[in-house]
Amino acid sequence: MNNEVKINVVKAVGDSICVTDEDGKKVYDIINDALSDGKNIIISFDDVTDLTSAFLNNAIGQLYGNFDEAFIKSKLSVTDMPKNDMVILKRVVDRAKSFFDDPDHYIRVANAVLGDDSGY
Amino acid sequence: MHISIGEESLKSDYSGFKRIINLHQQIKTINSEDKLIVDMPLWFDANMCAPFGAILSILSNKNVDITLDCQDQVMEILQKNQFLPKFGFDKLSIPDDYDSTIEYFQFDVNDDNNFKKYVETHFGNNVHGFPKMSQELLRIFRGSLYEVFGNSVFHSETNHIFACGQYFYLQNRLDFSIVDLGIGFHGNINEKMNLHLSPKEAIVWAMEENQTTKKGGTVPGGLGLKLIKEFIEKNNGKMQIVTYNGYWEFSKGRTILNTFSSNFPGTIVNIEINTADSSYYFLESETDYENIF
Numbered sequence: 001m002n003n004e005v006k007i008n009v010v011k012a013v014g015d016s017i018c019v020t021d022e023d024g025k026k027v028y029d030i031i032n033d034a035l036s037d038g039k040n041i042i043i044s045f046d047d048v049t050d051l052t053s054a055f056l057n058n059a060i061g062q063l064y065g066n067f068d069e070a071f072i073k074s075k076l077s078v079t080d081m082p083k084n085d086m087v088i089l090k091r092v093v094d095r096a097k098s099f100f101d102d103p104d105h106y107i108r109v110a111n112a113v114l115g116d117d118s119g120y
Numbered sequence: 121m122h123i124s125i126g127e128e129s130l131k132s133d134y135s136g137f138k139r140i141i142n143l144h145q146q147i148k149t150i151n152s153e154d155k156l157i158v159d160m161p162l163w164f165d166a167n168m169c170a171p172f173g174a175i176l177s178i179l180s181n182k183n184v185d186i187t188l189d190c191q192d193q194v195m196e197i198l199q200k201n202q203f204l205p206k207f208g209f210d211k212l213s214i215p216d217d218y219d220s221t222i223e224y225f226q227f228d229v230n231d232d233n234n235f236k237k238y239v240e241t242h243f244g245n246n247v248h249g250f251p252k253m254s255q256e257l258l259r260i261f262r263g264s265l266y267e268v269f270g271n272s273v274f275h276s277e278t279n280h281i282f283a284c285g286q287y288f289y290l291q292n293r294l295d296f297s298i299v300d301l302g303i304g305f306h307g308n309i310n311e312k313m314n315l316h317l318s319p320k321e322a323i324v325w326a327m328e329e330n331q332t333t334k335k336g337g338t339v340p341g342g343l344g345l346k347l348i349k350e351f352i353e354k355n356n357g358k359m360q361i362v363t364y365n366g367y368w369e370f371s372k373g374r375t376i377l378n379t380f381s382s383n384f385p386g387t388i389v390n391i392e393i394n395t396a397d398s399s400y401y402f403l404e405s406e407t408d409y410e411n412i413f
Contacts, residue, residue: 017240019266020232021274021339050239050262053343054270061340073413084260087403090412091343099332099340 004040007031009048009059016049024058031060035067035075046080053088060089061096069097121150122157129163132295132390134369136168137362138380144175145382155185164194166286169203169224170297171362171388174282177226178301178385197221201284220249222285222296229273229281238283239265251287251294251395260351260402261294261393267344268298268389275333276302276387292396301386305363309333319366320379327368348391351402358392 010016012030013023027043034041043060045051063072078089123146130136143158150156156179179186188209190198198204201221222242227235243262245252253261272281278300285296302308306322309315312333317325325331327349332342349370352359358371363386367378 017236019236020270022232050259050266052263052266052270053347054267054341057340057343062338065338076413078412083409084256084403086409086412087407088347090407091347092340093413095343096340
């Protein structure tokens with residue numbers, strides 16, 4: 001039985017412009033179901049013309065709230081993605097890992113930032 | 121009421137935003153029985169139509185009669201970029217033979233498709249008159265516009281978003297402004313994070329790595345503005361944020377913070393890019409592409 005599935009992002013979104021939270025949710029729903037079934041998943045970004053971190057947060061980042069890092073790492077791969085977009089994806093993934101690991105991180109950084117002020 | 125914005129050229133800088141804010145302060149109490157005449161400057165960076173139009177829209181909603189007193193060259197810009205016709209002024213649009221203007225538009229926050237169409241129509245190497253850019257630069261720039269628009273939709277708690285742009289061919293520069301009349305960075309952050317930040321402090325908070333108001337939710341966030349800043353630095357461009365009386369500017373590796381004596385009633389994000397940049401990578405390139413997850 002073929003345990004591998006290829007998800008084409010443009011087909012899932014219905015658009016080559018993959019930029020909104022709603023666009024990302026469409027992809028997330030498919031990946032989430034496939035991961036729940038234990039599938040090996042190849043996510044193809046072929047023909048995507050526009051991409052945002054907001055889209056990737058919704059499509060992939062939020063998976064880290066449902067599945068652990070090791071499981072996602074063993075099941076997910078991407079293909080047909082330009083290097084600049086892969087940099088964004090990597091940042092989204094790293095951000096997602098810390099988001100779900102440490103939800104109070106923002107408080108400590110806020111306190112540090114309030115003491116830092118530069119200007120004219 | 122007869123008001124002057126000042127004769128001096130109105131540019132996308134601290135002084136230009138200050139003059140827009142001063143205008144708002146003077147006209148915000150006008151009621152529907154009044155008429156307003158605005159003496160326009162001798163030159164107007166057309167992307168500043170976005171904050172200018174946002175301010176005037178508040179009066180349009182009150183059915184205030186507005187007249188803009190312009191020199192011919194400013195009148196021409198405001199016709200070419202559709203600002204005057206869109207506002208219901210009795211002026212037709214005229215073709216932009218130099219292809220230097222990017223249409224002024226007011227978007228409904230619920231209409232993502234309209235903004236997608238707008239970006240597709242105006243920003244592409246196949247668009248007549250669009251300055252030739254590398255495909256990589258164009259992709260990253262368009263992504264930045266979508267990030268900023270998405271931020272306004274998600275965070276501003278308002279109904280409309282205003283946008284306008286301008287090419288400056290001789291300087292290889294493109295400026296694009298996205299504006300909302302929402303609760304501002306501080307309104308959003310203080311409400312969701314139970315903090316007490318000033319508008320300026322709120323911008324600084326938002327620009328810190330990994331900051332987001334999406335705490336406790338199921339979807340991470342907080343990268344969009346940081347990625348844009350990173351891109352702007354590598355591109356040798358400029359990024360400006362005005363939120364209420366807070367001002368933040370990033371250019372040539374330097375961050376400038378300031379405040380205004382009054383508030384802009386929302387948020388302005390202006391992105392200026394160097395269109396002659398032929399770099400291939402715009403973001404951090406020390407990425408382990410084999411271990412994304």
